[in-house]
Amino acid sequence: xxxxxxxxxxxxxxxxxxxxxxxEQNLGHDTMYWYKQDSKKFxxxxxxxxxxxxxxxxxxPNRFSPKSPDKAHLNLHINSLELGDSAVYFxxxxxxxxxxxxxxxxxxxxxx
Amino acid sequence: xxxxEQNSGPLSVPEGAIASLNCTYxxxxxxxFFWYRQYSGKSPELIMFIYSNGDKEDGRFTAQxxxxxxxxxxxxxxxxxxxxxxxxxxxxxxxxxxxxGSGTRLSxxx
Numbered sequence: 286x287x288x289x290x291x292x293x294x295x296x297x298x299x300x301x302x303x304x305x306x307x308x309e310q311n312l313g314h315d316t317m318y319w320y321k322q323d324s325k326k327f328x329x330x331x332x333x334x335x336x337x338x339x340x341x342x343x344x345x346p347n348r349f350s351p352k353s354p355d356k357a358h359l360n361l362h363i364n365s366l367e368l369g370d371s372a373v374y375f376x377x378x379x380x381x382x383x384x385x386x387x388x389x390x391x392x393x394x395x396x397x
Numbered sequence: 398x399x400x401x402e403q404n405s406g407p408l409s410v411p412e413g414a415i416a417s418l419n420c421t422y423x424x425x426x427x428x429x430f431f432w433y434r435q436y437s438g439k440s441p442e443l444i445m446f447i448y449s450n451g452d453k454e455d456g457r458f459t460a461q462x463x464x465x466x467x468x469x470x471x472x473x474x475x476x477x478x479x480x481x482x483x484x485x486x487x488x489x490x491x492x493x494x495x496x497x498g499s500g501t502r503l504s505x506x507x
Contacts, residue, residue: 325499326483328500330497341494375440382489386443388440391440
């Protein structure tokens with residue numbers, strides 16, 4: 286019974302390519318998030334959605350576009366990948382934006 | 398000044414001792430406070446949350462919150478080698494978002 290799942294777990298791609306990461310939660314939560322964790326382990330929020338509506342959009346390049354088809358899914362599409370996009374991307378969900386978050390297993394993206 | 402600050406460590410503690418992890422935050426209007434544990438190569442998992450001033454205990458873990466001084470701490474009693482991990486402090490700020498600190502690496506030596 287996976288609570289928050291992400292696919293793929295690993296993603297290796299060339300600079301300039303476009304890729305997507307999918308996230309699903311079966312916890313019935315209203316709020317979902319995307320985080321980027323860099324090599325120094327700093328966890329930085331990118332986006333949050335509440336019931337399919339965009340709530341937080343941090344200073345993330347326009348190449349990153351989240352999509353929430355329903356409140357259980359939040360996908361992340363990245364255009365024109367750059368070397369600096371290499372990181373671990375975590376999806377998370379919570380009941381509301383001030384409650385504890387449950388994290389997915391992460392997607393390690395490597396851009397060559 | 399960072400919004401949520403933690404000492405990066407590594408903090409080395411002998412097995413069986415008390416590990417004390419500290420976190421300070423800059424937004425006085427912050428409302429909720431969380432401690433997450435992250436093992437290497439894994440995702441963060443919630444250890445404790447605290448909303449009110451004072452102490453909150455759960456097993457070997459105690460979270461302490463002092464809103465006047467704007468700090469939150471995590472005490473781990475009877476430290477075990479399995480407690481070796483990075484501990485992330487997170488704060489729900491008045492801007493309605495959760496901000497994570499950069500984490501403290503804890504190492505429990507046998």
